[in-house]
Amino acid sequence: MLLAIPNVLTPEQVAEGRKLLESADWVDGKATAGHQGARVKDNMQLPVDSPVARQLGQIIVKALSTNPLFMSAALPLHILPPMFNRYSGGQTFGTHVDGSIRSLPSGQRIRTDLSCTLFFYGPEEYDGGELIVEDTYGSKSVKLPAGHMILYPSTSLHQVTPVTRGTRLCSFFWLQSMIRDDGKRAMLFDMDVAIQRFGTENATHPSVISLTGIYHNLLRQWAEM
Secondary structure: OOEEEOOOOOHHHHHHHHHHHHOOOOEEHHHHOOHHHHOOEEOEEOOOOOHHHHHHHHHHHHHHHOOHHHHHHHOEEEEOOOEEEEEEOOOEEEEEOOOOEEEOOOOOEEEOOEEEEEEOOOHHHEEEOOEEEEEOOEEEEEOOOOOOEEEEEOOOOEEEOOEEEEEEEEEEEEEEEOOOOHHHHHHHHHHHHHHHHHHHHOOOOHHHHHHHHHHHHHHHHHOOO
8 A cells, every 4th residue: 555644744844854954964875775775775864863863753753643644554553763865966766675674773673564755845846756666556656745755565666766956855764563464454544544434424323333343353353562
């Protein structure tokens, strides 16, 4: 499932984030790439211990914790601290797949089920820089407004096309979901959306309670904690 999540950050949060990121100290992105990724990765990143990264990362995670669309689609168990990258002057990240296991600051290792990219610059501010995700039904090109985020399976092959004008500035991170299987996660999301829509139109209908019970019983059966 590939899902765009609008307005994760407010315009004010985006503006403040841009100000902090534009004055931050950046390093070569290859420093955090694996063996395969380093061969096709050409960008800049904030160091993982950057105060700016920590500050903005906390803002992003807090915003996501109150975003009903994200919570319903991702069913997050663990979220890695957000990282930040910058592309300009033809920089790109060739086709790759994200690493399957990453470590939290505590040292706890988590499985990367879902990948997230949150945009700080709008599509009109740079040329190129599309996130291309290999979906079940072909390639999807993603380039969202500032403050919006794309959520997609970490198993997907993906790339960032060369940025030929301006600068592409994003946050990227991974999470482990309570539901390992993408198909089951998508099914629960579709059911949750349908229940909410039905409940809004027919709040007192007994089927709302029945369907909600089915949803939670499936979640109880499939969830890994």
